[in-house]
Amino acid sequence: MDYYAILNVSPEADTEEVKQAFRQLARQFHPDVAGEGSRERFQQIRQAYQVLSDPEQRRRYDAQRQSSPPSNTSSGSSREGQVVIRTGSPSQAPLDSELLKEGIARVRAAWRNRQLPTAVAQAEALLKRFPNSSEAVHILALAYQRFGNYLIYEGRNQQAEAYLRKALATEPRNRELAFEVKRDLARLGIQA
Template structure:
């Protein structure tokens, strides 16, 4: 997920402070939390997207702060070393300075304070057509799985994978769909086809430990049925 998409997900401008980002994240996290959206099958995906966006922006802000501190420390050390060298090297005493005429006191400059406003009325997820399309298609995949229309679900999720190749939630549901279909094939006694889709699920989302555990267990089951 790119930083620009993270800003768009949270509904904040690119020059937003970390406090602005935290406020937007808390608002959206409360809105999309699965515990208060039990009738919405896409709430979990929305909540996960908001969490990932906040984590990436927070990590990016911390990296920028570390670079700034390092730069200031390097500049301070350089100035200190230069001062030390100047003290150590012998130099002729400076000539006496002429008295400096006193200047009349100057008025303090006016400080312009910029106040940022965060618009809490905009729903960044529902206002983004690409995100809305992705979530609507994920909802359709979940409905198809509930109806056991696995072939149609596979066609939909594979089409989504071409359009959103780097979306983690699409990868997740693609692997889940392959696994659900393989389970039906095992029950139907179609062990060879089941093994094909189990391997597809394994290769699609290899970082999902829970899913990989179930897939490997089913692969062992298929092998035992073949040998039996």
């Protein structure tokens, strides 16, 4: 098995890069998240991380890897199961995009289940993970607005106002959001 390919890192990757790649892939392929069908892939990821994160095991693995003769594809041997190593940002972008989509889906699921504090926490974590994403900013602003609206119905007006103002501050140029927040603040008797 090519542990570098499994973690999608270069053989020159340092320990921190290996750790980050492992965490990202483990979140994506953990059987609790991706389903039972991902169990084998998750085991491979975990095994690759165990070897590459331990300096002594990695040294032995690298030595073995260099002494192994490359497979001869002209002799008709199968290339099935081989993994292509991709390094740099092109391979990172699709993975990040998928993680962002999954995070947004979790926030929306929390809304549907009326778990609004959870939705806010997940949206805040999503923006922390993807600070330059306009989608993450938008979903956080919506989470604040929905939670503020919910707090109005709960009669927790001070908290409602705080979350509604956070929504405005998070995405100040969103006219639709501003309209909704101003309407909610008006219900509290507050001018925006």
